[in-house]
Amino acid sequence: MYSSGKCAGYPFAEANMRAQAGKSGDGNTIYLEASMPGNTTQLRLAAVEDSWRQTLEGIPTQIGKLAYLASLRTGQAAQYQHYGLAQRLGEDGTSAMLSNSHVRVFREWLALPLTQQKQDVGRYLFEGEGDGASSLASWIALEPWAAWFPLASRDVERELYRGDMTIVLELLRREASVDRRDPDL
Numbered sequence: 001m002y003s004s005g006k007c008a009g010y011p012f013a014e015a016n017m018r019a020q021a022g023k024s025g026d027g028n029t030i031y032l033e034a035s036m037p038g039n040t041t042q043l044r045l046a047a048v049e050d051s052w053r054q055t056l057e058g059i060p061t062q063i064g065k066l067a068y069l070a071s072l073r074t075g076q077a078a079q080y081q082h083y084g085l086a087q088r089l090g091e092d093g094t095s096a097m098l099s100n101s102h103v104r105v106f107r108e109w110l111a112l113p114l115t116q117q118k119q120d121v122g123r124y125l126f127e128g129e130g131d132g133a134s135s136l137a138s139w140i141a142l143e144p145w146a147a148w149f150p151l152a153s154r155d156v157e158r159e160l161y162r163g164d165m166t167i168v169l170e171l172l173r174r175e176a177s178v179d180r181r182d183p184d185l
Contacts, residue, residue, distance in 0.1 A: 070148040102150035
């Protein structure tokens with residue numbers, strides 16, 4: 001019987017390995033990594049995780065990371081999709097990894113002091129291309145950020161996120177002298 005158990009440090013991988021598990025002749029579960037020599041699967045998972053970490057680090061703001069991760073969620077379902085990751089981890093492994101990333105980034109943003117949250121959102125809105133004041137006015141009116149929390153987050157975290165964003169946007173609005181509502185809406 002071969003069974004490798006969990007892949008330490010890679011909780012998202014276990015979901016995929018279970019999805020790809022088979023049965024041996026004696027009825028025992030054989031995980032995918034059991035048929036591979038040495039730590040090949042662990043090394044591949046480490047490489048995928050490192051690549052994903054670098055992808056997220058390429059996004060300069062926490063709120064930008066949150067927006068990106070929320071965009072990978074399929075509708076209101078708790079599933080996440082990413083074609084490149086799915087080629088390496090399978091759909092279940094990819095969804096688990098992205099869900100974990102989403103929760104981690106969300107909690108990191110919540111842990112920032114209000115001044116840093118304001119700075120982060122301001123950087124996201126005002127340092128990119130386009131008119132930051134118009135973007136801010138749209139954010140205030142349409143609240144696109146309101147759906148960016150991970151579905152695995154707790155209600156108290158969602159309430160804190162909504163409250164913090166409301167304060168941050170009001171502070172930015174006053175600083176930028178933006179009207180409460182976009183007159184074109």
